[in-house]
Every structure is written in C-alpha cells, then in structure tokens.
Amino acid sequence: MRWYGRVENGRSRGAERLPERRGLLDRPLPEGRVASFSQTSQTAFSGGFCYSHKVKTIVQDGDLVLRKKAKPLPEELFGSAKLAQLIKDMSGALDAEPDGVALAAPQVGVSWRIFIIRKDRTLPLKPAASEVAGSGELSAKSKVLAPQVDVYINPEIVRRSRKKQETDEGCLSVRGKYGHTKRHERVTLRARRESGERVERGAGGLLAQIFEHELDHLDGILFTDHATDVVELKHTDEHLA
Numbered sequence: 001m002r003w004y005g006r007v008e009n010g011r012s013r014g015a016e017r018l019p020e021r022r023g024l025l026d027r028p029l030p031e032g033r034v035a036s037f038s039q040t041s042q043t044a045f046s047g048g049f050c051y052s053h054k055v056k057t058i059v060q061d062g063d064l065v066l067r068k069k070a071k072p073l074p075e076e077l078f079g080s081a082k083l084a085q086l087i088k089d090m091s092g093a094l095d096a097e098p099d100g101v102a103l104a105a106p107q108v109g110v111s112w113r114i115f116i117i118r119k120d121r122t123l124p125l126k127p128a129a130s131e132v133a134g135s136g137e138l139s140a141k142s143k144v145l146a147p148q149v150d151v152y153i154n155p156e157i158v159r160r161s162r163k164k165q166e167t168d169e170g171c172l173s174v175r176g177k178y179g180h181t182k183r184h185e186r187v188t189l190r191a192r193r194e195s196g197e198r199v200e201r202g203a204g205g206l207l208a209q210i211f212e213h214e215l216d217h218l219d220g221i222l223f224t225d226h227a228t229d230v231v232e233l234k235h236t237d238e239h240l241a
C-alpha cells in the first residue's frame with residue numbers, strides 16, 4: 001500500500017498536491033524521527049540492510065496475477081530458502097518505493113498469501129526526546145530509523161470493528177491514483193511468520209487499513225474497485241512516475 005501522506009525530508013508530498021485531502025494528512029509529522037519501538041520481529045533487518053540483487057519490478061494494474069485469488073503458502077515452505085528469497089525480493093521492491101508501507105506477494109508476481117509491512121514507515125514521526133531536551137549525542141542516533149519488515153503469511157482477519165472510517169489510500173500497483181476508501185476502524189489479524197510461528201495482532205487506524213488493503217490483494221481486489229473520489233495525479237517525481 002502507498003501512503004501518500006508520508007513525509008520525506010519533513011515535507012508531505014501528498015499534502016502539497018492534495019491540500020483538500022483529509023485523514024492521514026492531518027497527522028502531525030514533524031521532521032525529527034525517533035526509533036521509539038522495540039525490534040521484536042524476527043525478520044527485522046539491521047540498519048546495514050543491503051539489497052544486492054536486481055530489484056523486482058512491482059506488477060501494475062492490468063496484470064492478471066493481481067486479479068487471482070492467491071494460494072496459501074504450503075506447509076513445507078515455512079522456514080525454507082525459497083520463502084526467504086521471496087521475502088528478500090519483496091523487501092527490496094518495497095525499499096525502492098519511499099512512500100510504500102506494505103506489499104503483497106502478487107505485486108511481485110507470486111500468487112501466495114503473503115504480505116510484508118515496513119513497520120518503520122507506519123510509525124508516527126515525532127521529535128526525539130533528546131532533541132527536545134537539547135542533548136546532541138542521542139539525537140544523531142535517533143534520526144536513523146532502521147528498515148523493519150514484518151511478514152504475514154496465510155493471514156486472515158478474525159475480528160472487525162462494527163465502525164468504519166473513511167481513509168485516504170493509494171497502491172504501488174495502481175500508480176498515480178489515489179482515493180477514499182472505507183475501512184474498519186479496528187481489525188484482528190491471525191497469521192504466521194516466516195518460521196511458521198503463529199501470531200495474532202489487533203490493529204487500529206493506519207495498520208488496520210494496511211491489513212485490509214493487503215488482504216484484498218490476496219483475494220484479487222484492488223482499492224480502486226471500491227474507492228470513491230479517485231483522482232489521478234501526474235508526477236514528475238522519479239519514484240511516482
């Protein structure tokens with residue numbers, strides 16, 4: 001999923017282009033970034049993450065793989081080198097999209113029920129406490145937010161809030177288009193990690209929206225199938241072209 005309100009270098013490109021937009025763009029996103037989370041994911045990459053293979057191209061709307069219902073990952077592939085390579089490919093493709101927050105396997109042409117989230121890109125950005133306090137030493141460290149990739153395999157949403165919220169949405173496979181979607185305020189997702197470990201995760205707001213957007217990909221649905229007020233933006237930016 002593409003979050004067009006994301007800030008690069010302290011400036012929200014989405015907000016610049018769509019001043020009338022609501023929702024995510026209202027989030028306070030000052031320049032200072034702080035790594036305030038703990039690294040719990042077994043698939044988290046260190047700050048030295050380096051993707052040396054050719055970066056996979058993200059499949060675009062019109063390709064049939066995006067319309068297929070993806071198959072569950074077979075049991076024997078948990079913990080396998082094949083799965084590790086796929087996750088590496090997906091991470092590399094997502095890493096190359098600065099405003100991408102999540103990616104599903106069909107978006108790199110693989111019809112399995114897997115998606116990844118760049119957790120570090122979904123966190124609220126706030127000034128480091130050390131910056132507020134005026135201490136220089138810690139602030140240099142706090143500005144480096146290491147890529148953190150969470151992997152969800154064979155996911156299912158097991159609970160949804162009754163209430164929905166209107167959200168702003170974009171997709172790395174539907175370039176240049178943005179619109180409003182209605183997503184559940186809260187969802188609970190059950191899934192497995194790369195090793196096969198089972199996880200259950202409750203989420204609200206942006207994370208709940210990401211879960212629903214990515215689950216849709218695994219069922220062959222694109223956000224433009226149900227979005228309203230879809231606008232197409234012409235970009236000169238190399239990342240959004």
Ligand SMILES: [Zn+2]
Pocket residue numbers: 001002170171172173213217
């Ligand atoms: Zn998408």
